[in-house]
Amino acid sequence: MSKMRVYEYAKKHHVSSKVIITKLEELGFNVKSHMSIIADNAMSQLDRKLNGGSTASAQKVTEKPNKSKAEGPVNQTKIKEKSKNETTTTTRRNDRNTKPVKAKPEETNANRRTSSGANTNEHNRFDSGTNNRGGRRNNNRNGNNNGRNRRNRRKGGMQQTNRQRLEIKLPEKITLSGSLTVGQFAEKLGRPSTDIIKKLMALGVMATKNQDLDKDTIELLASDYGVAVEEEVIIDEASFEDEGLGIDEKTAVVRPPVVTIMGHVDHGKTTLLDSIRHTKVTAGEAGGITQHIGAYQVVHNGKKITFLDTPGHAAFTTMRARGAEITDITVLVVAADDGVMPQTIEAIHHARAAKVPIIVAVNKIDKPNANPDHVMQELSEQGLIPEDWGGDTIFVKISAKKGTGIDDLLEMILLVAEVEEFKANPDKQARGAVIEAELDKGRGPVATLLVQNGSLHIGDPIVVGNTYGRVRAMVNDVGRRVKKAVPSTPVEITGLNNVPQAGDQFVVFEDEKKARQIGEIRAERALITERKETTSKVSLDDLFEKIKEGEMKEINLVIKADVQGSVEALSGALKKIDVDGVKVNIIHAGAGGISESDIILASASNAIIIGFNVRPDNHAQKVAEEEKVDIRLYRVIYDAIDEMEAAMKGMLDPEFKEKVIGQLEVRTTFKVSRIGTIAGCYVTDGLISRDAGIRLVRNGVVIYEGHVDTLKRFKDDAKEVKAGFECGVTLENFNDIKEGDTMEAYVMEEVQPK
Numbered sequence: 038m039s040k041m042r043v044y045e046y047a048k049k050h051h052v053s054s055k056v057i058i059t060k061l062e063e064l065g066f067n068v069k070s071h072m073s074i075i076a077d078n079a080m081s082q083l084d085r086k087l088n089g090g091s092t093a094s095a096q097k098v099t100e101k102p103n104k105s106k107a108e109g110p111v112n113q114t115k116i117k118e119k120s121k122n123e124t125t126t127t128t129r130r131n132d133r134n135t136k137p138v139k140a141k142p143e144e145t146n147a148n149r150r151t152s153s154g155a156n157t158n159e160h161n162r163f164d165s166g167t168n169n170r171g172g173r174r175n176n177n178r179n180g181n182n183n184g185r186n187r188r189n190r191r192k193g194g195m196q197q198t199n200r201q202r203l204e205i206k207l208p209e210k211i212t213l214s215g216s217l218t219v220g221q222f223a224e225k226l227g228r229p230s231t232d233i234i235k236k237l238m239a240l241g242v243m244a245t246k247n248q249d250l251d252k253d254t255i256e257l258l259a260s261d262y263g264v265a266v267e268e269e270v271i272i273d274e275a276s277f278e279d280e281g282l283g284i285d286e287k288t289a290v291v292r293p294p295v296v297t298i299m300g301h302v303d304h305g306k307t308t309l310l311d312s313i314r315h316t317k318v319t320a321g322e323a324g325g326i327t328q329h330i331g332a333y334q335v336v337h338n339g340k341k342i343t344f345l346d347t348p349g350h351a352a353f354t355t356m357r358a359r360g361a362e363i364t365d366i367t368v369l370v371v372a373a374d375d376g377v378m379p380q381t382i383e384a385i386h387h388a389r390a391a392k393v394p395i396i397v398a399v400n401k402i403d404k405p406n407a408n409p410d411h412v413m414q415e416l417s418e419q420g421l422i423p424e425d426w427g428g429d430t431i432f433v434k435i436s437a438k439k440g441t442g443i444d445d446l447l448e449m450i451l452l453v454a455e456v457e458e459f460k461a462n463p464d465k466q467a468r469g470a471v472i473e474a475e476l477d478k479g480r481g482p483v484a485t486l487l488v489q490n491g492s493l494h495i496g497d498p499i500v501v502g503n504t505y506g507r508v509r510a511m512v513n514d515v516g517r518r519v520k521k522a523v524p525s526t527p528v529e530i531t532g533l534n535n536v537p538q539a540g541d542q543f544v545v546f547e548d549e550k551k552a553r554q555i556g557e558i559r560a561e562r563a564l565i566t567e568r569k570e571t572t573s574k575v576s577l578d579d580l581f582e583k584i585k586e587g588e589m590k591e592i593n594l595v596i597k598a599d600v601q602g603s604v605e606a607l608s609g610a611l612k613k614i615d616v617d618g619v620k621v622n623i624i625h626a627g628a629g630g631i632s633e634s635d636i637i638l639a640s641a642s643n644a645i646i647i648g649f650n651v652r653p654d655n656h657a658q659k660v661a662e663e664e665k666v667d668i669r670l671y672r673v674i675y676d677a678i679d680e681m682e683a684a685m686k687g688m689l690d691p692e693f694k695e696k697v698i699g700q701l702e703v704r705t706t707f708k709v710s711r712i713g714t715i716a717g718c719y720v721t722d723g724l725i726s727r728d729a730g731i732r733l734v735r736n737g738v739v740i741y742e743g744h745v746d747t748l749k750r751f752k753d754d755a756k757e758v759k760a761g762f763e764c765g766v767t768l769e770n771f772n773d774i775k776e777g778d779t780m781e782a783y784v785m786e787e788v789q790p791k
């Protein structure tokens with residue numbers, strides 16, 4: 038029996054949720070709301086109570102025996118219901134004759150087949166004529182010769198029709214996209230519609246020629262004729278992201294690896310990129326190295342490596358958030374004099390979420406206080422164990438500033454590339470992603486593309502994100518005009534009708550007309566999507582639906598908390614939740630406020646953010662809204678765990694949701710002996726009201742949560758103060774307010790269940 042919520046059950050039985058809640062309470066079950074799931078034992082008792090002892094479906098059948106005549110598409114559920122219906126009726130008759138008949142329709146048919154002795158043809162399993170006769174035979178067995186004669190006459194006629202039908206050859210397979218009407222299905226089979234209608238009747242479904250059949254029913258009927266059903270593959274060329282890069286393993290050849298450099302602030306990412314570029318880009322190339330197109334290629338030992346010239350994980354994950362997976366290898370730069378820092382860990386999590394191998398570059402080894410062993414030790418704790426210590430992570434000691442170890446690093450990148458075997462088909466039409474794009478005053482839209490498969494040529498008709506055009510000019514990373522770009526090559530192109538976005542994907546089409554058509558469709562779709570503000574991102578509210586529909590087997594979480602201890606406690610507890618075999622997967626956990634980087638990571642990995650005693654800053658909040666990332670904030674660890682578990686079980690209480698109504702900055706404070714600390718605030722966004730809930734935030738961490746005690750405009754009490762105005766605020770039982778703190782005003786709003 039599948040799980041059902043109270044309202045679903047009520048709907049099924051055409052009564053109000055209240056009736057069901059009352060009945061459940063009468064049965065001694067505690068029901069929270071109409072959203073509550075009915076336990077299996079409760080459901081069976083409820084079924085009995087509602088139906089006076091019979092099952093729910095039997096009751097329904099008794100009341101409405103001809104429900105199948107109702108309009109609407111025929112589907113398997115209806116058939117199953119009808120089969121039950123049929124069965125119930127038969128059982129009753131047989132009860133009277135004290136001859137019980139097996140319940141399942143197949144078995145009834147099997148009986149019929151055996152008793153008729155002749156027809157073992159699978160194709161006629163559901164033949165309505167025979168099936169009805171089966172029922173009649175039971176009734177007529179007590180010596181009704183008229184019935185038998187009639188049956189024999191019909192049987193003769195039937196055999197003749199079957200012979201005629203055999204002459205019309207059935208197709209081996211039929212194709213379908215979505216549903217078909219009875220008439221269309223019959224036409225595909227080369228059979229009269231009446232045949233199909235009869236078969237449906239045998240299944241207890243009354244259908245007309247124009248009635249829609251769903252896919253399952255079509256498959257069922259077709260298999261009865263021994264005909265296979267194939268889904269028609271409609272290639273939506275405008276949704277090329279779904280097609281992947283189209284790499285053909287058989288003809289694929291090795292391509293250069295694409296490398297991204299990540300690491301903590303000031304650990305030397307830019308210096309390393311510059312150092313590689315200076316030492317490796319051949320001097321004397323036209324344009325030299327003045328050109329910057331967001332990526333460059335170097336040659337080491339005769340082999341090419343492509344570097345993305347935008348250090349930092351923000352760029353990396355923004356790409357991923359847009360669906361582009363372009364990095365093959367991550368070089369994690371860690372300064373030997375500083376060791377593992379928060380962004381080092383973040384970078385590890387970003388790379389892991391993207392399933393990209395990591396090479397560690399221990400930088401600044403020229404410094405007197407450099408301690409590479411310490412870095413190795415710290416990274417081992419993060420699961421990156423050096424090869425020297427028995428692990429499988431490559432560590433290279435470098436000085437980006439002095440150029441030490443750069444060759445070793447490149448050597449190692451090539452080694453990883455060799456092991457991973459990055460391949461592409463240079464002979465295909467090009468596909469890839471946008472690294473950067475901008476509007477150039479003179480040249481119009483300019484985009485740096487990374488060719489990921491195939492080769493890009495001058496003149497190629499192209500669709501890039503929601504833009505299109507023809508590759509007018511193509512320039513490589515050293516400023517040279519080129520006619521062709523093979524896989525893993527970054528090139529800057531002109532000729533697009535608009536500016537695409539970083540991370541957008543591109544595809545070359547056979548002709549310009551097609552490219553234009555596809556580009557326009559995509560632009561239009563993007564506009565509609567933007568208008569609808571639709572999102573496929575997961576939120577705690579819709580988690581259960583996704584689990585139920587089998588869409589989710591893993592729930593990705595980003596956890597942020599005020600201190601490391603809470604991070605560990607919360608991560609540990611959340612990881613243990615296991616509902617319906619769905620696993621909680623923590624892709625990043627760290628101490629500190631919720632930053633834009635957290636949001637982008639969550640967006641790229643379709644994760645929910647769990648914040649404990651922390652808040653997103655204003656910018657992060659805006660990005661979260663844009664990216665539709667669900668942020669859940671808690672002050673009690675158990676609330677977080679309970680809510681996550683409830684959401685996974687579909688029991689999330691949807692009644693109230695917090696709505697932030699305003700943001701305030703504390704600009705000064707006054708201490709008044711009898712009153713306490715008065716915060717002189719400026720409302721930066723929205724408003725604050727007298728009855729609002731307040732959160733006091735210091736450096737991204739929630740210091741206080743409670744209520745406004747007094748709210749004043751100058752000396753007068755105020756009901757609310759809007760953005761752009763100053764006010765005096767005191768908080769209930771709290772005085773530790775400091776200049777520079779921020780306040781978040783919120784109210785609780787009732788949410789209508791979906």
Ligand SMILES: Nc1nc2c(ncn2[C@@H]2O[C@H](COP(=O)(O)OP(=O)(O)OP(=O)(O)O)[C@@H](O)[C@H]2O)c(=O)[nH]1
Nearest residue numbers: 301302303304305306307308400401404436437438
């Ligand atoms: N001694 C020494 N200094 C280095 C080395 N690599 C980088 N630095 C210095 O470290 C500082 C930061 O280097 P950057 O390359 O800007 O670091 P980054 O990681 O790109 O920094 P952000 O862009 O701010 O994230 C600069 O002053 C560099 O000169 C090195 O190998 N040795």
